[in-house]
Amino acid sequence: MRPSQLTVESFAAYPAEAKSLAVTNLALLKKLPLGFAPLLLRELIVYDYKFPAERRELDGQFAYLRLLSATDLAKALTPFQQIRLSTALEKTDWVNSPAVFTEQLTAHLWTTRQIDAFSAAAVEYVDKSRAALPEAKLPIHRLGIAVIGQGVRNNQYRLFRKLRPLGTSFTRVQQTGGLKVLTDAVAKRASDHPVPYGHWYVDGSASPPVLPEGVSSVTYAGLSPARVAIQKRMTVFYEAPVFDPEMFRTRMAQIQPEEIGLAASGSGELLSRFDLSLLTEGSGTQVFATTFVKWAAREALRRAQPLTLMARFGPRQRENSMNELLAESTRPPELDPQGSLIDADMGAWYNWLNLRRLPFAEDAAFLAWFEDQQDAIAIGPGFEPGRYSETSVELRELIERVA
Amino acid sequence: MRNVMNMWLRDIHETSQREVAEAISLSRRRFLRAATGAGAATALFGPAPLLGLTASPKKAIVVTFGGGARDEETLMPDGQENIPNLLHELIPQATFFSQVVNRGILGHYVATASIVTGAYETFNNFAAVSPNNPTVFEYFRKDLKRPATDCWVVAPSNGFARIGESAHKSFGPGLGAGVVLPKRLLSAALAAGADGERYQHLLRDNYETPLFAPTLAGQQIELSQMADILKLSVDDFIAHARNLASPDELSVYVTKELMRRHAPSLLWVTLHDIDIAHSGTFSLYIDGIKRCDRLCAELWQAIGEDPEYANKTTMFILPDFGRDSDINPGGNGFQHHRTGDQMSRTTWMVVLGPGVRQNVVVDRPVESTDLIPTLGSLLGFDARFSTGKPIAEVT
Numbered sequence A: 001m002r003p004s005q006l007t008v009e010s011f012a013a014y015p016a017e018a019k020s021l022a023v024t025n026l027a028l029l030k031k032l033p034l035g036f037a038p039l040l041l042r043e044l045i046v047y048d049y050k051f052p053a054e055r056r057e058l059d060g061q062f063a064y065l066r067l068l069s070a071t072d073l074a075k076a077l078t079p080f081q082q083i084r085l086s087t088a089l090e091k092t093d094w095v096n097s098p099a100v101f102t103e104q105l106t107a108h109l110w111t112t113r114q115i116d117a118f119s120a121a122a123v124e125y126v127d128k129s130r131a132a133l134p135e136a137k138l139p140i141h142r143l144g145i146a147v148i149g150q151g152v153r154n155n156q157y158r159l160f161r162k163l164r165p166l167g168t169s170f171t172r173v174q175q176t177g178g179l180k181v182l183t184d185a186v187a188k189r190a191s192d193h194p195v196p197y198g199h200w201y202v203d204g205s206a207s208p209p210v211l212p213e214g215v216s217s218v219t220y221a222g223l224s225p226a227r228v229a230i231q232k233r234m235t236v237f238y239e240a241p242v243f244d245p246e247m248f249r250t251r252m253a254q255i256q257p258e259e260i261g262l263a264a265s266g267s268g269e270l271l272s273r274f275d276l277s278l279l280t281e282g283s284g285t286q287v288f289a290t291t292f293v294k295w296a297a298r299e300a301l302r303r304a305q306p307l308t309l310m311a312r313f314g315p316r317q318r319e320n321s322m323n324e325l326l327a328e329s330t331r332p333p334e335l336d337p338q339g340s341l342i343d344a345d346m347g348a349w350y351n352w353l354n355l356r357r358l359p360f361a362e363d364a365a366f367l368a369w370f371e372d373q374q375d376a377i378a379i380g381p382g383f384e385p386g387r388y389s390e391t392s393v394e395l396r397e398l399i400e401r402v403a
Numbered sequence B: 001m002r003n004v005m006n007m008w009l010r011d012i013h014e015t016s017q018r019e020v021a022e023a024i025s026l027s028r029r030r031f032l033r034a035a036t037g038a039g040a041a042t043a044l045f046g047p048a049p050l051l052g053l054t055a056s057p058k059k060a061i062v063v064t065f066g067g068g069a070r071d072e073e074t075l076m077p078d079g080q081e082n083i084p085n086l087l088h089e090l091i092p093q094a095t096f097f098s099q100v101v102n103r104g105i106l107g108h109y110v111a112t113a114s115i116v117t118g119a120y121e122t123f124n125n126f127a128a129v130s131p132n133n134p135t136v137f138e139y140f141r142k143d144l145k146r147p148a149t150d151c152w153v154v155a156p157s158n159g160f161a162r163i164g165e166s167a168h169k170s171f172g173p174g175l176g177a178g179v180v181l182p183k184r185l186l187s188a189a190l191a192a193g194a195d196g197e198r199y200q201h202l203l204r205d206n207y208e209t210p211l212f213a214p215t216l217a218g219q220q221i222e223l224s225q226m227a228d229i230l231k232l233s234v235d236d237f238i239a240h241a242r243n244l245a246s247p248d249e250l251s252v253y254v255t256k257e258l259m260r261r262h263a264p265s266l267l268w269v270t271l272h273d274i275d276i277a278h279s280g281t282f283s284l285y286i287d288g289i290k291r292c293d294r295l296c297a298e299l300w301q302a303i304g305e306d307p308e309y310a311n312k313t314t315m316f317i318l319p320d321f322g323r324d325s326d327i328n329p330g331g332n333g334f335q336h337h338r339t340g341d342q343m344s345r346t347t348w349m350v351v352l353g354p355g356v357r358q359n360v361v362v363d364r365p366v367e368s369t370d371l372i373p374t375l376g377s378l379l380g381f382d383a384r385f386s387t388g389k390p391i392a393e394v395t
Helices: A016-024 A037-044 A052-067 A070-081 A087-091 A098-111 A115-132 A178-192 A224-238 A245-253 A269-281 A289-304 A337-356 A395-402 B002-006 B017-036 B084-093 B108-117 B136-144 B182-191 B196-203 B223-229 B234-241 B247-262 B273-279 B282-305 B368-379
Strands: A143-148 A168-170 A199-203 A216-219 A308-312 A365-370 A376-379 B039-041 B059-064 B094-101 B151-154 B178-180 B266-270 B313-318 B346-352 B360-362
Touching: A016 A037, A016 A052, A037 A052, A037 A098, A052 A115, A052 A289, A070 A115, A087 A098, A098 A115, A098 A245, A143 A178, A143 A337, A178 A199, A178 A308, A178 A395, A199 A289, A216 A269, A216 A289, A224 A245, A224 A269, A245 A269, A269 A289, A289 A308, A289 A337, A308 A337, A337 A365, A337 B282, A365 A395, A376 A395, B059 B108, B059 B282, B059 B368, B084 B094, B084 B282, B084 B346, B108 B136, B108 B368, B136 B151, B136 B266, B136 B368, B151 B247, B182 B223, B182 B234, B182 B247, B223 B234, B223 B247, B234 B247, B247 B266, B247 B282, B273 B282, B282 B313, B313 B368
Parallel strands: A143 A308, A143 A365, A199 A216, A199 A308, B039 B360, B059 B266, B059 B313, B094 B360, B151 B178, B151 B266
Antiparallel strands: A168 A376, A365 A376, B094 B346, B313 B346
């Protein structure tokens, strides 16, 4: 099927809002090349389950494309038009399974050595479409917080090595109130600037604190039943007579929230689907708490574009054989606090990078703290890059300055 | 849509790919000089090669420093603590190529197959197929009329079972290398009755393909052949394995046994512990790099101590490819190698041995497919279907 053959009926299986958006933009969709349309549909088909920021982006993409003249549209999409596709790809049900098409397209682009051309085309397209769509002003600057090293007392690893050139390092942080000082600051920002899915808390510890309703919380411990259900499915996949990694990814992507005990409808559905995506699309999120927090923070920043995101890394289980890693429900896993600290240190760096990818990044602030210890780093306006401070400072004061 | 396109987005918009590659090379050279005192080389300067010590026939050992290591965790300042053996022991004795580019598919099996054939293979990385182009082992055996025992592959997982010989009509069955899959041997040995729980850490596989291809159809040796080939009983094999910490250690142990028993002239060792990075655990990825660094040094030491190898063996160490840049928002940093960005395509190579200039850095770009024609020049075979070129600084 070619995009030009699309009709209203093509979208019969789409969820309500996605169908409505597709029908509204049908004339545009029919003009898109096959090397492009399924990528757009991949986002559109899950429109009903998207965060507000994602919806704004997709709406903006359609607006940008609709505003282009026929000549400019053709010009903008020429590189995608020139991608050589296989007959098999053309026969794929890309309207109803655009994610499968995208997986297969990726493999095809690598095999036919078109991946670099496609990437270049994508970069150019995104740059132009971003430039055409000015972002709305934020009610407050963005804030990222990373708490690392829970349970580590003696550390020899040089922490914050990638972040230090960007901000001021503090080596005598008085952490009266500790974690609660930080979560209170997150709750206050959520209360002062109530934005749907605008404030997040991600936790990888065994006992996460409870944050108020205005903060979207995702915790490794809270998803334990879902993870166990996923782990059991993974074990079945792995123990099949022939393991097909690509089929494995497809099968994982087909799992529905209710199959692993997550809410499938109602007010919690959006977060449930987000949680599901963390466990089915992430690599390592099912078994390693540090990877879970890193990926959850990245996805929350990328998708929800929050004003506030606090990520607390807890200790992960030790490296083990896959069968053992997936057997969490049968025995308490042995933990690796020191290795987890190193994972988390890198995770904090990625949190900062992902925060910097959002609009108005130049105003963003960031605080990383070695939990229950005296080391922290603050980045943002008012904190001199590359500076060390040995002056005693309260954690409360630091969070007030960045928040 | 922006999210979709973010999958492909790079933060190097304003810099051409060539400029980025050169910047990577420049950074490597600068830090390498600081760490090792290595000199720049347009290959014409540096300590004289040890030609007088070269014995015949020549031997070669290739180690892929895998699977997939980035500059940040190896050559750059923060990474140098992870490779003390390479930096302070091996590179000072070596010619170091600072810019080895892999322009092919960045999956471990297909990428390793591309290095082995000297041509970019395009098959599905997860398919149990032979390379389409002749392998280095087939050129070596056919042109030099060498027996099957003269070249071996030690590979990390079952997915590499067919890497020993190609599907090429002029070569193929009977002309390739024997493939040893140490984990498969250990697994079979344990099934014969040993205490499996003690050895699970040695059996772990690529995080993404943990039990891939249990049904094999390559030239891999099976447990029943182990006594003949490695001169090891099942009990001895298991007893030795008990003291090892990882699959790569098991691979190097088997490699040393092959060297001791057969002294093959061409040996290919694919290390793979580093690929634990796919699980997203940075510390385990670093552990894998440190282990790989140590094992490379152990292998070079074993070469020097073995009269069959000392002073006649050239050792090549190179990652199969890199991993995604932190900066590329289309990837997830060290965890994967999916973007095809410059960081994931650009790696390095260490070449040691008689006739190889020492403590020298070569900055010009070479391709990973150049290795096989280089081996051809070194050992005397013609890699006629390779798309690479012999590397002048080695040959």
